[in-house]
Amino acid sequence: MVSLKRLRIFKFFMLWAVVSGFLVPGYGRLRAAAHEPAQDETGVLKNLLTAYNIESNTCTLYRAFSEKAGKEGYLQVALLFRAVLGSVTVQMENHAEAIKEMAGTPKSDLKTPMVKATGENLQGAIKQESDKFSNVYPAFLANARQERDKMAVRTFNYSKSAAEDHLNLFKEAYADPARWEKAAKRFWVCSVCGNVVTALNFTECPVCFNPLSKYGEVK
Numbered sequence: 001m002v003s004l005k006r007l008r009i010f011k012f013f014m015l016w017a018v019v020s021g022f023l024v025p026g027y028g029r030l031r032a033a034a035h036e037p038a039q040d041e042t043g044v045l046k047n048l049l050t051a052y053n054i055e056s057n058t059c060t061l062y063r064a065f066s067e068k069a070g071k072e073g074y075l076q077v078a079l080l081f082r083a084v085l086g087s088v089t090v091q092m093e094n095h096a097e098a099i100k101e102m103a104g105t106p107k108s109d110l111k112t113p114m115v116k117a118t119g120e121n122l123q124g125a126i127k128q129e130s131d132k133f134s135n136v137y138p139a140f141l142a143n144a145r146q147e148r149d150k151m152a153v154r155t156f157n158y159s160k161s162a163a164e165d166h167l168n169l170f171k172e173a174y175a176d177p178a179r180w181e182k183a184a185k186r187f188w189v190c191s192v193c194g195n196v197v198t199a200l201n202f203t204e205c206p207v208c209f210n211p212l213s214k215y216g217e218v219k
């Protein structure tokens with residue numbers, strides 16, 4: 001039979017364990033997020049911060065490219081840059097969420113965008129998206145997978161997939177800019193993963209598998 005004294009000791013231990021977080025699943029991580037200084041900024045966190053900064057600058061750049069394309073009469077290219085801008089904004093938000101989860105603070109070091117003629121701007125955008133798709137995100141993904149950081153894996157995966165789509169759309173526009181003068185194409189962006197499409201011919205997002213209702217048209 002358990003004595004009253006032992007029962008009291010046990011109750012005391014349980015109370016201490018719950019209060020101190022000993023028995024709360026995931027508490028260690030929560031505590032780290034809430035109280036510990038934000039990190040040494042290496043590995044996954046460093047990559048997330050780099051990705052956030054890259055996409056912040058991409059936003060500034062594509063906003064300027066869109067305005068330039070509009071002024072030069074390439075209305076479809078202007079809309080395309082706006083669509084990709086919408087996609088990149090979603091990616092920034094996803095990166096920021098993952099950074100905050102690791103007790104970090106998303107920050108941008110914004111450079112003044114170099115704006116040239118639309119043809120050259122498209123070339124620059126192709127180079128940038130190609131680098132993201134082939135080098136930046138595959139490297140970040142490999143590291144996040146190694147560290148088994150699901151949130152980082154997800155946001156890097158979305159960005160890699162989006163970079164490939166952006167790359168193909170920019171290449172298409174660059175190959176035949178005259179066809180991209182009239183805004184005939186329509187664009188929709190997934191608010192969860194940033195996927196860009198030119199037709200809503202599916203029931204769930206092919207990248208994040210969320211319903212079609214997550215897509216918004218870019219105007």
Ligand SMILES: [Zn+2]
Nearest residue numbers: 190193205208
């Ligand atoms: Zn999606």
